[in-house]
Amino acid sequence: MNIKTIIIDDEPLAVSLLEKYVFETPNFELLxxxxxxxxxxxFIQNNDVDLVFLDIxxxxxxxxxxxxxxxxxxxxxxxxxxxxxxxxGYEHNVIDYLLKPITISRFQKGIExxxxxxxxxxxxxxxxxxIKSSGQQYKILFDDIxxxxxxKDYVNVKTKNHEYIVLDxxxxxxxxxxxxxxxxxxxxxxxxLNQIKxxxxxxxxxxxxxxxxxxxxxKVNFLKKLK
Numbered sequence: 001m002n003i004k005t006i007i008i009d010d011e012p013l014a015v016s017l018l019e020k021y022v023f024e025t026p027n028f029e030l031l032x033x034x035x036x037x038x039x040x041x042x043f044i045q046n047n048d049v050d051l052v053f054l055d056i057x058x059x060x061x062x063x064x065x066x067x068x069x070x071x072x073x074x075x076x077x078x079x080x081x082x083x084x085x086x087x088x089g090y091e092h093n094v095i096d097y098l099l100k101p102i103t104i105s106r107f108q109k110g111i112e113x114x115x116x117x118x119x120x121x122x123x124x125x126x127x128x129x130x131i132k133s134s135g136q137q138y139k140i141l142f143d144d145i146x147x148x149x150x151x152k153d154y155v156n157v158k159t160k161n162h163e164y165i166v167l168d169x170x171x172x173x174x175x176x177x178x179x180x181x182x183x184x185x186x187x188x189x190x191x192x193l194n195q196i197k198x199x200x201x202x203x204x205x206x207x208x209x210x211x212x213x214x215x216x217x218x219k220v221n222f223l224k225k226l227k
Contacts, residue, residue, distance in 0.1 A: 002029040003118055004048055008040045008066070009033075009055035009079060014100065018053050018079070021107045028111070037061040041069060049074050051095075051114055056080040067093075075117065077110050129176050131157060133164040140164070142181060146206050147191040148173050160208070185222050186215040193225060 005028050007018045015033045022030045031047060034040040037058055043049070054076050056063035063078060071093075078097035095117050096110040128141045144159040150170040157164040157173075166173075174184055184190050189212050191204060198205045204212045214222060 001118070001122065002027055003114065004029050004031055004050045005053065006031050006040060006043065006049055006051075007033040007053045008037050008058075008063075009053070010035050010037075010058040010060070011055070014055065014079065014102075017102065018107075021102075021104060022053075025108075025111055027115075037063075037066050041066070044070055044074060050118065052076050053098075054078055057082070075114070077114065131164055131166050131168075133157075133166050138164060142178060142192070143194070145177075145182075145192050146195050146208050146210065147189055147212055150188040158210075183218075183222050183225050185218050186213050187218075189213070196226075199226065 005022055007015050007022070007030070009015045009018070012035065015035065019030065019033055022028050028051075031049065032040075032043060034043070037054075038060055040052070044052075052070075052074050054063045054066060056078055057080065058066075061069075063080075067076060074093070076094045078094055079100060079102065080097060081100040096113045098106055098110055127143065128139055130137050130139055132138075140157060140159065144161075146158045146160060148170065149156045149158065151165075153167065155166050155168050155170055155173055157166060170184070170188070170190060174182070174190055177190065181193055182190050183193055185204060191206065191212055195206045195208070196204055197207050197209075199214075203214055206212065
């Protein structure tokens with residue numbers, strides 16, 4: 001995945017330096033550069049932009065006001081000659097700020113933060129994972145999973161239409177699943193919160209009419225997620 005980038009700064013030398021750095025960075029695509037931030041707003045409205053290198057102090061429109069107009073449609077790395085102005089930008093979708101004059105080593109640290117942020121977003125947007133069962137790889141949609149049960153050295157991934165026996169641990173499975181949808185409710189069970197039909201003090205009934213026990217040590221966290 002290439003991270004689509006633009007540079008906005010009213011100083012031509014600052015633009016040239018960042019342009020050079022971006023061109024030398026793999027997986028970053030520089031779409032355009034702007035000396036005028038107002039022109040950049042129109043560009044963002046009509047193009048897919050992921051990341052903006054944005055100067056905070058510009059005469060036509062400050063970087064802070066620019067972010068208020070554009071909002072969280074894009075992410076930002078701020079550039080500034082004055083560190084006291086940088087912190088104001090952190091209420092917006094800011095990954096990092098680079099203090100001028102920007103060195104290549106400091107630029108690369110900002111780039112690594114950007115890569116991590118975009119990788120994290122991409123991962124969170126996935127709605128599936130792959131498992132290996134009976135010598136084959138299967139693509140499993142999170143929405144299709146009812147529950148996952150631990151069976152000694154294996155886990156049983158129970159979906160709406162199938163069961164997959166996988167050589168894995170429940171803890172490992174838990175780390176692969178989105179925390180907002182799945183919950184460990186017992187030492188032997190993880191369940192899909194969206195598949196719950198009813199809950200009582202000791203168990204959960206799923207849409208498939210399967211009853212899953214709730215362990216005492218997991219109850220508080222489970223009830224918190226239900227709220």
